Amino acid sequence: MNTIIQIDGQEYRLKVEQGAGGWNCVLDGREIVVDGVLLRPDVLSLRIAGRIYEVKREAGVSGTHLWVGQTSYAAEWQDPRSLRARKRSAADDKSPRKLIAPMPGKVIRVLLPEKAEVEPGQGIVVMEAMKMQNEIKSPRKGTIQKILVTEGANVTAGDVLAIVE
Amino acid sequence: MFKKILIANRGEIAVRVIRACREMGITSVAVFSDVDRASLHVLKADEAYPIGPAAASESYLNFSKILEVARLSGADAIHPGYGFLSENAKFAQACSDASLKFIGPTAAAMDAMGSKTRARQAMEKAGIPFVPGTSRGLDSLEQAAQVAEKIGYPIMLKAAAGGGGKGMRLVHQREDLASALEGARSEAQRAFGNGEVYIEKAIVNPRHIEMQILADEHGHTVYLGERECSIQRRHQKVLEESPAVIVDADMRRRMGEVAVRVAKAAGYTNAGTVEFLVDQEKNFYFLEMNTRLQVEHPVTELITGIDLVHLQIRIAAGESLPFKQEEVALRGHAIECRIYAEDPEENFFPSPGKITLLTVPSGPGIREDSGMYEGWTVPIDYDPLLAKLISYGADRRQAIARMRRALDEYFVGGIKSNLSLFRRILDDKDFQAGKIDTGYLDRLLKSGTSKVQKANAEIAVIAAGVFAMLDSEGTVNGHAAPSASGWKRMARTEALRGTD
Numbered sequence: 001m002n003t004i005i006q007i008d009g010q011e012y013r014l015k016v017e018q019g020a021g022g023w024n025c026v027l028d029g030r031e032i033v034v035d036g037v038l039l040r041p042d043v044l045s046l047r048i049a050g051r052i053y054e055v056k057r058e059a060g061v062s063g064t065h066l067w068v069g070q071t072s073y074a075a076e077w078q079d080p081r082s083l084r085a086r087k088r089s090a091a092d093d094k095s096p097r098k099l100i101a102p103m104p105g106k107v108i109r110v111l112l113p114e115k116a117e118v119e120p121g122q123g124i125v126v127m128e129a130m131k132m133q134n135e136i137k138s139p140r141k142g143t144i145q146k147i148l149v150t151e152g153a154n155v156t157a158g159d160v161l162a163i164v165e
Numbered sequence: 166m167f168k169k170i171l172i173a174n175r176g177e178i179a180v181r182v183i184r185a186c187r188e189m190g191i192t193s194v195a196v197f198s199d200v201d202r203a204s205l206h207v208l209k210a211d212e213a214y215p216i217g218p219a220a221a222s223e224s225y226l227n228f229s230k231i232l233e234v235a236r237l238s239g240a241d242a243i244h245p246g247y248g249f250l251s252e253n254a255k256f257a258q259a260c261s262d263a264s265l266k267f268i269g270p271t272a273a274a275m276d277a278m279g280s281k282t283r284a285r286q287a288m289e290k291a292g293i294p295f296v297p298g299t300s301r302g303l304d305s306l307e308q309a310a311q312v313a314e315k316i317g318y319p320i321m322l323k324a325a326a327g328g329g330g331k332g333m334r335l336v337h338q339r340e341d342l343a344s345a346l347e348g349a350r351s352e353a354q355r356a357f358g359n360g361e362v363y364i365e366k367a368i369v370n371p372r373h374i375e376m377q378i379l380a381d382e383h384g385h386t387v388y389l390g391e392r393e394c395s396i397q398r399r400h401q402k403v404l405e406e407s408p409a410v411i412v413d414a415d416m417r418r419r420m421g422e423v424a425v426r427v428a429k430a431a432g433y434t435n436a437g438t439v440e441f442l443v444d445q446e447k448n449f450y451f452l453e454m455n456t457r458l459q460v461e462h463p464v465t466e467l468i469t470g471i472d473l474v475h476l477q478i479r480i481a482a483g484e485s486l487p488f489k490q491e492e493v494a495l496r497g498h499a500i501e502c503r504i505y506a507e508d509p510e511e512n513f514f515p516s517p518g519k520i521t522l523l524t525v526p527s528g529p530g531i532r533e534d535s536g537m538y539e540g541w542t543v544p545i546d547y548d549p550l551l552a553k554l555i556s557y558g559a560d561r562r563q564a565i566a567r568m569r570r571a572l573d574e575y576f577v578g579g580i581k582s583n584l585s586l587f588r589r590i591l592d593d594k595d596f597q598a599g600k601i602d603t604g605y606l607d608r609l610l611k612s613g614t615s616k617v618q619k620a621n622a623e624i625a626v627i628a629a630g631v632f633a634m635l636d637s638e639g640t641v642n643g644h645a646a647p648s649a650s651g652w653k654r655m656a657r658t659e660a661l662r663g664t665d
Contacts, residue, residue, distance in 0.1 A: 001637070005629045007622050014630040023634075025627055036631050042522065044628055053621070055628035056522060058578045066628055068621040070573055070588065075629045102514045104545050130506075130515040130549045131331070131356065132399075137512075 006076040007066075022047075096165040097139045101155045105129030110151055116144050118164060125149065125161045138164050166482050167191055167242045167266065171235045172206070174246030175225060177536035177552055178458070179206035182244045185474035194238045196231060198224035200544040205536050212238055219546040225249045228256045232263050242266040242481060244474075248548065251457040252279045252328065268481040269435050270456050277431040278454040282325040282363050284431075288451050291430040293423060295451040296442060298365035306343055309364060313342060316366045322346060324353035325361035328455065329548075330400030332356060335367055368450070370602040372443040373397065374409050375455075376424035377465045379476060380434045381486045388421035389469050390495050392461055394440075395601045396590065398513065403583075403606060404590060405461035406500040407468050410561070410599030411447060420449055427454060436462075436477050460503065460553070463534060467499035467557040498564040499557045502572070506549040508581035517545040521579030526571035530557040530564070543580060551582065561599075565591055 005012045015026040022035040035047040042057040056067040066075045109126040118124065123135030124144065145163045149155060170186050171194040172179045179195060183206060186193040195210035200219040207213045214234045217224035224230070226249055235243055243260050245251035251269065258272035269275070278284045285300040297316050302325055303309045313320045313336070322345055324332025332353030334345035346362065354360035372395045380386040393409035394402045412420070424439035431454065438459050440452040462473050471493075480486070507513045523539035535552035537543065543551065556571060558564035569591045575584055590596050593609060 001630075001634055003630050003633050005626050005633075007625045007629065008619065010622070012623075012626045014626055016630040016634050023631060025630060027623060027626060032627065034627055034631070038635065044631060046624065046628060046631075048624070048627070053624050053628075055624065056576065056578060057628075057632055058521070060579075066625045066632075067576070067578075068624045068628070070576075070585070071619060071621060073619070073622060073625040075625060077629050077633050102508070102511055103516060105515075129545055130517065130547065132515060132549075133352070134512065134514055 003077055007073050009074070096145060096163050097142075098160045099124055099136055099138065099162040099164060101127065101136070101157055101159045101161055103127075103129045104156045105154075107149045107151055107153045107155060107161070108133060110147055110149070111135075112144055112147075114144050114147050118142060118144060124164075127155070136161060140164060167478065169194060169238065169240045170242045170244055170268070170478070171196065171231070171238065171240040171265075172210070172244050172246065173225065173231050173250055174244075174248070175201055175204060175206055175536070175547065176550060177205075177534050178246040178248075178460070180209050180536055181534055182246060182474055183209045185472065185478065189475060189478060191478070194234070194240050196225070196234055198546070200546055203541060205538055205541070214238065219544065221249065221547065228253075228259055232259060232265070235260075235265055236263065240265065242268055242478075244268040244477070245457065247457050247460055248329070252326075252455070254279055266481050268477050270431075270433050270437065274431045274433045275456045278433070278437075278456050280325045280361075281323060281327065281453050282361065284454055285363075287430055288427065291426065293427055293430070293451045294449070296365045296368060299363045302361035302363055303346070306346055309346055310339060310342055312364050313339070316364070319367040319369070321365045321367045322349040322362050323365060324349060324357060324359070325363055326357035326359040327353060329356075330397075332362065333400050368442050368444055370445070370604040371395075372409070372411065372602050373402075373440065373452075374412065374420070374443050374449070375438050375440040375459075376420050377459070377462070377473075378424050378428050378433070378437050378439060379473070379480070379486060380428055380437070381480045382434050382483060383485050385486045385489075386425045386428050386433070387486060387488070387490045387493060388424050389465050389471060389473075389493055391417060391420060392438075392459075392464055393601070394461065395603050396596075396606050397603055398606050398610075402461065402503065404500065404502050404587065405464055406498065406561070406564070407464040408495060408498065410601075411443070416447065416449075423449075423451070427451060435480050436473055460550070461501050463532060463553060463555045464499040464501050467532070467555060468495045468497055469493060470496070497557055497559050498561040499555060500561075500564045500568050501553050501555045502568065502587045503550055503583075504552045504554060504575075504577070505583045506543045506551050506577075506580050507583055509583050509586045511581075513583070515545070515549045516581035517543045517549065518580040519543075520577060522576065523578065524574065524576040526554065526574035528567075528571070528574075530567040531555070531571045532557070537577075551577070554587075565597065 002015050017024045025032045037045045044055045046053045058065045064075050065072045105127045108128045118138040120141050122138045125136045142164045145165045147162045149161050169192040172182045183193040193210045195207050195213040196216045197207045198219050216230045250256040254272040254275040257267040260267040288295050319337045322334040332349045334349045336345045349362045350360040374391050376391050377389040391409050392405050392407045394405045396404040427439050438455040441449040442452050443449045506516045508516050519542045532555040537551045556564050556568035
């Protein structure tokens with residue numbers, strides 16, 4: 001099987017075939033023999049040239065991540081599970097950016113009105129979650145096009161709080 | 166000895182107390198809010214009863230409900246853990262009125278120390294050195310401005326009922342005072358139901374070192390060594406250790422004796438902690454007394470060999486301290502990391518949600534006090550502390566090495582955790598050299614993002630290829646087939662295996 005795999009944005013071509021000694025992989029022209037054991041769903045133990053690696057798959061709102069030991073890699077490949085993540089377009093700095101609630105919680109305060117100018121990193125909304133107050137900051141320099149929440153509103157992770165253009 | 170103890174708390178500390186009860190042959194009673202039925206403390210307890218909705222004010226802070234459960238279950242004592250009702254003198258009094266033993270100090274001692282302003286008044290009387298500022302709550306912005314002018318900026322605004330960094334603001338100049346005061350007051354009101362705020366001179370980059378004390382109900386009070394708690398973010402402790410690098414035997418004795426005097430001045434009983442700020446010349450100032458078990462108590466347990474929760478229970482049951490001050494010996498070094506559900510890459514935003522994968526460390530010198538398990542959903546309603554990882558070694562170097570190794574064994578998947586932060590701290594040269602103060606962590610975080618060595622991208626590629634292969638085998642008409650049978654899964658697993 002030939003697969004195009006993106007790891008942290010970089011593209012790799014990998015051929016995987018089942019062989020006598022495990023899995024025969026061809027990565028960028030190099031042949032690599034892999035002894036792999038699926039320990040449980042989403043946890044793979046790999047043995048490559050005698051070295052042992054544990055790889056964990058984590059699927060979240062920001063796409064699939066593969067953890068090799070304690071290091072996480074953003075991973076995309078042609079697989080129904082991560083196909084949607086591939087559609088993420090390159091960030092265009094001129095386009096409006098959404099201010100997203102990173103966690104469920106309550107909007108305590110809206111710090112700036114619509115049409116206000118903001119600097120990157122400037123707080124726009126204060127949210128409270130798990131007893132802590134956090135400022136949700138502007139991702140870019142620009143103007144606040146729209147504020148979509150009011151003080152006291154409950155929001156869930158991923159909700160759009162405001163749009164900055 | 167008590168027959169049955171109700172634990173008026175949740176999370177890892179409730180589990181910690183339940184374990185002590187089990188070890189002592191005491192029946193444990195858990196209480197839980199609507200979102201905590203499946204939480205670990207409920208699963209570990211002998212009995213458990215619901216106490217209301219998710220909001221803490223209607224459940225874990227609802228003392229008539231908790232007292233009712235205590236009565237109906239036949240508990241004879243209540244352990245409050247830390248946070249929630251642990252420093253609420255009215256609750257301690259209500260327990261005693263209901264003929265239930267509150268495992269902690271008396272309401273009167275708590276009253277004396279629980280309010281930070283009243284504690285400062287008591288220390289003033291007892292001649293204990295403390296940080297300059299007001300000993301009473303602020304009436305107005307004008308008064309705050311006057312006091313700040315007199316003691317000099319920067320100043321610290323603090324909630325009289327405070328703890329855990331809530332209701333606290335560092336103010337560098339007059340212009341910021343009004344908004345800081347308003348913020349501290351509203352946060353204090355929300356967190357503690359008391360908006361009283363006082364001023365303290367901010368000692369720049371002090372160390373935060375605290376002394377554990379234990380006092381029985383027969384007039385014996387001992388100190389059990391210090392804990393270095395300078396590594397903080399937003400005034401929340403993140404990593405603690407014992408002993409402190411800068412404290413030698415003489416300084417420990419002097420701090421310990423002051424701590425014992427503080428406790429005696431308040432008529433204190435049970436476990437408590439006296440917090441000090443230590444300046445660059447190693448002068449120490451009384452900061453406050455925490456009239457409860459501390460989150461970081463395990464580091465003291467490891468270097469003294471004393472189980473603080475067992476002793477809390479025994480003291481509350483009327484027993485005398487089973488040892489004298491001269492018999493307390495410190496041995497080795499211990500470090501604790503507080504594992505939080507928060508994202509270090511995203512300004513430490515809380516990250517509640519389902520834990521999809523969990524591997525926990527073990528092996529020599531490792532203790533994990535946890536309130537989580539795989540498959541559990543971390544609720545958004547409470548403090549995001551998941552677990553505490555504690556390492557012990559013959560010396561600091563070994564304790565660091567063991568912690569570093571254990572962190573590599575630890576994995577919390579599905580939600581974000583601050584594990585990477587601890588790797589960064591433990592690898593830092595200043596930390597390894599013991600050069601830390603309360604500004605340390607902010608400086609480390611500002612010094613740029615952690616340079617993660619991404620040397621294994623090719624391993625990730627190969628793993629992705631293998632996962633893709635497995636997924637395609639398990640697909641039907643392009644959709645993942647969730648119903649792939651166990652036999653099929655096993656066959657696939659076997660097919661993956663090398664034959665060499």
